Amino acid sequence: xxxxxxxxxxxLRKGAFPAFxxxxxxxxxxxxxxxxxxxxxxxxxxxxxxxxxxxxIVSHQPNICIHVAPQPNVTGMMLPxxxxxxxxxxxxxxxxxxPIALMLEPYGSxxxxxxxxxLHAYWGFNGVIRDYIMERRYGPTLQPVLQMxxxxxxxxGFAGFCYFNYYDVGxxxxxxxxxxx
Numbered sequence: 627x628x629x630x631x632x633x634x635x636x637x638l639r640k641g642a643f644p645a646f647x648x649x650x651x652x653x654x655x656x657x658x659x660x661x662x663x664x665x666x667x668x669x670x671x672x673x674x675x676x677x678x679x680x681x682x683i684v685s686h687q688p689n690i691c692i693h694v695a696p697q698p699n700v701t702g703m704m705l706p707x708x709x710x711x712x713x714x715x716x717x718x719x720x721x722x723x724x725p726i727a728l729m730l731e732p733y734g735s736x737x738x739x740x741x742x743x744x745l746h747a748y749w750g751f752n753g754v755i756r757d758y759i760m761e762r763r764y765g766p767t768l769q770p771v772l773q774m775x776x777x778x779x780x781x782x783g784f785a786g787f788c789y790f791n792y793y794d795v796g797x798x799x800x801x802x803x804x805x806x807x
Contacts, residue, residue: 716742719742723742724739728801737791739798740797741784744784751776755769755773756773
């Protein structure tokens with residue numbers, strides 16, 4: 627982190643970043659939990675130029691504003707990076723899962739396929755809702771309402787898959803019958 631600050635101070639002095647010469651331009655240093663630092667620019671509400679008198683002339687010298695982002699509070703059972711890893715493992719495991727289930731056709735694999743498809747659909751579209759239904763644009767209530775509706779649809783879809791597996795031919799045999807036509 628200290629090295630990043632030293633490099634950025636040197637580049638600021640050399641004029642490598644013209645955005646820093648604007649009034650109220652500040653550097654933002656964001657530190658993550660593993661002590662990696664990201665340096666960015668932004669406009670600050672603080673004064674970033676200090677007036678100092680040298681030989682009776684007022685000169686403006688840049689003041690370095692460093693804002694360190696706090697560690698985010700993680701509420702829930704797991705870290706977001708762990709959740710992302712689980713999503714990727716499920717998505718990658720679905721590639722060989724379908725051919726194996728179509729060839730071997732064991733009874734338990736139909737429920738595994740139903741769970742994988744339901745989880746994959748839930749995580750994927752929930753990410754779309756989270757990314758594109760922004761609170762500042764649509765208000766604070768639309769995103770939670772859409773997420774709740776999506777949870778209900780995914781639970782109903784998983785229940786429908788399980789019903790089809792238990793009382794009918796099952797997902798795998800159903801797909802084979804569709805391909806047979």
